[in-house]
Amino acid sequence: MxxxxxxxxxxxxxxxxxxxxxxxxxxxxxxxxxxxxxxxxxxxxxxxxxxxxxxxxxxxxxxxxxxxxxxxxxxxxxxxxxxxxxxxxxxxxxxxxxxxxxxxxxxxxxxxxxxxxxxxxxxxxxxxxxxxxQSYDSITSIAATLGIQYPGEAKFKAWRDGPYPGSASFEFLDGTTVEKPLYACLDVAVPHFxxxxxxxxxxxxxxxxxxxxxxxxxxxxxxxxxxxxxxxxxxxxxxxxxxxxxxxxxxxxxxxxxxxxxxITRSKLLPAIARNAWLKERGDAAPEFDYDPATLLQRFIKRLVPFWIWKYRLTFWARTGWRRRFLLNHPATMEKTGHFLYYFPATIPGYTVAIKAAKLFLQMLGTNVRK
Ligand SMILES: Cc1cc2nc3c(=O)[nH]c(=O)nc-3n(C[C@H](O)[C@H](O)[C@H](O)COP(=O)(O)OP(=O)(O)OC[C@H]3O[C@@H](n4cnc5c(N)ncnc54)[C@H](O)[C@@H]3O)c2cc1C
Ligand code: SF4
CATH class of the missing domain: 3.40.640 (Aspartate Aminotransferase; domain 2)
Known part of the structure; x- marks a missing residue:
């Protein structure tokens, strides 16, 4: 284990x-x-x-x-x-x-x-x-980034058609298909849906x-x-x-x-544990799990907690009210903001360089940094 x-x-x-x-x-x-x-x-x-x-x-x-x-x-x-x-x-x-x-x-x-x-x-x-x-309306928004009205103009074939890693594909009545590569689809689907x-x-x-x-x-x-x-x-x-x-x-x-x-440990386990602990601290409803935040969220990892919370907050801010309505009507902007949110905090200008510099600095000090 x-x-x-x-x-x-x-x-x-x-x-x-x-x-x-x-x-x-x-x-x-x-x-x-x-x-x-x-x-x-x-x-x-x-x-x-x-x-x-x-x-x-x-x-x-x-x-x-x-x-x-x-x-x-x-x-x-x-x-x-x-x-x-x-x-x-x-x-x-x-x-x-x-x-x-x-x-x-x-x-x-x-x-x-x-x-x-x-x-x-x-x-x-x-x-x-x-x-x-993702909920199924994600397919409508992925299609919209291709200029396709879905449902209506084309049928949805698959999330990952063709050679690895595959593309979302739509088929028109005349049998022609249009595809959008997986990772570009994820930019739309993951944060927004x-x-x-x-x-x-x-x-x-x-x-x-x-x-x-x-x-x-x-x-x-x-x-x-x-x-x-x-x-x-x-x-x-x-x-x-x-x-x-x-x-x-x-x-x-x-x-x-x-x-x-x-x-998956970095992208799901630790952020979810941190978010659930944060929700509970605020008195909000949060699911119960038997992982121990105290042992899993240690040292270097702890510094990432605010970013995981901000990612969650920003994502749901973008998904609410007029922002949601605007993005649904502007698919290209939805894809761009989605990319920013999906890869946050790495998409903050200067973040990756700052992290590399901090790791190097701590290594020079002889600190044991967990990668
Ligand atoms: C919702 C979802 C999210 C995933 N997220 C990740 C991820 O973040 N990172 C990662 O590395 N891998 C992820 N995977 C796993 C990955 O996509 C492949 O399923 C895995 O690599 C196995 O590939 P394969 O070529 O051996 O599967 P295949 O030979 O293509 O077989 C896939 C099998 O999974 C079954 N299946 C398909 N969809 C579902 C579903 N929704 N629920 C249950 N069974 C299903 C199919 O019936 C089929 O039998 C995810 C899979 C799913 C379904
Ligand atoms: S296992 Fe977790 S991440 Fe996957 S669909 Fe279920 S709730 Fe969502």
Missing amino acids: VQDRGPTRLYLMGHSTDPEIRQKSASGGVATSLLLHLLETRQVDEVAVIGMDNERPVARLTGDPQVVRDSMMSKYGPVPMLATLIPELRKRPRRIAMTVTPCQLGGWVRATERIAKLRESTVLALGLFCGQI SLHRCFLCPDGGNWLADITMGDIHHGGIDETVIVCRTLKGQLAIKSAQMSDMIQIQELTLAQVEECVIKG
């Missing part, structure tokens, strides 16, 4: 050996290949995946490999997964594997504590790292899962980053590797420090 990274047995990176899966998946396609392997080797009866129906994500419980293939790729919108899973599995418990965000898994674990039939069902929780999800709860959610690393999968996000490689959290999870990965469904390698310590494994 690494204190700020959750239960950890092994850090891996890998990809599917099926070229079509690797091409069409979110990162390396390990999630899809692992689900197919578990079905093929009858380690599970069915799997829970998120497909698309009428331009919206839907949860499906399936034993059909084609449905699993059709469900590849991340869907960045709310999916009421448990509303599908719980009634189905209460009727007929089965051994399942499921891809889940941390809050979906939290809800599932809570449900299994209360409903015995569900406890007979879970075999493997294949967790996804989770930065945030992420659910409020995501700003206060510390568990981007999916600590309750058997494994957690994410994008490496460094150097733009189409590989899946994998944290094996339980023995069950580690054995499932090993089994898929032995069947040549996936190729994996251990991450070096340097790679761990450069990818989402460290990134």
Whole structure:
């Protein structure tokens, strides 16, 4: 157990050996290949995946490999997964594997504590790292930055179409498509449309899962980053590797420090803990978690707390009243302000240079600065 990274047995990176899966998946396609392997080797009866129906994500419980293939790729919108899973599995418990965000898994674990039939069902929780999800009006604003009126003029195809990391894509009636690269879409979607709860959610690393999968996000490689959290999870990965469904390698310590494994601690866990503590101090409602702010928000990290609070305050200031109305009517400005807020405080002029100088100064003084 690494204190700020959750239960950890092994850090891996890998990809599917099926070229079509690797091409069409979110990162390396390990999630899809692992689900197919578990079905093929009858380690599970069915799997829970998120497909698309009428331009919206839907949860499906399936034993059909084609449905699993059709469900590849991340869907960045709310999916009421448990509303599908719980009634189905209460009727007929089965051994399942499921891809889940941390809050979906939290809800599932809570449900299994209360409903015995569900406890007979879970075999493997294949967790996804989770930065945030957005309400569906984000798609309208992303389309607006492309000059498309959505809904109406075009259909929404996917959040991450095409080669890694992919682009949001819209299809016109005549079959032509228009795309907007992922990171430009995130500038619009993340600050302006992420659910409020995501700003206060510390568990981007999916600590309750058997494994957690994410994008490496460094150097733009189409590989899946994998944290094996339980023995069950580690054995499932090993089994898929032995069947040549996936190729994996251990991450070096340097790679761990450069990818989402460290990134999610900095971008979600610590800011959420700091924001929840701040809200409580003000007497405002805040979600309860059992992380210990005193041990996690130490020394150098403590200096970042005001920035995390300001990021949260500025974001919701921009999302309220006349500012919201103005930005909805001016998509290009929405994208620019979104970029500023998404990468805040690094977008404050001079911030990055000042941080580098402060680190250098402290190193010269011989102080142990945690990177
Ligand atoms: C909402 C969300 C936020 C994410 N945020 C981050 C992040 O900040 N940083 C990061 O590194 N990675 C994040 N990920 C994980 C990343 O996008 C990939 O899912 C992960 O790298 C696995 O890639 P893959 O190629 O192996 O998956 P694929 O082979 O493409 O398979 C993805 C699987 O996930 C399922 N799925 C898709 N959307 C959802 C959903 N909303 N809920 C549950 N299951 C779903 C699909 O059914 C499919 O089975 C996020 C994923 C989601 C869904
Ligand atoms: S950030 Fe947290 S609350 Fe938001 S979707 Fe992800 S797991 Fe759920």
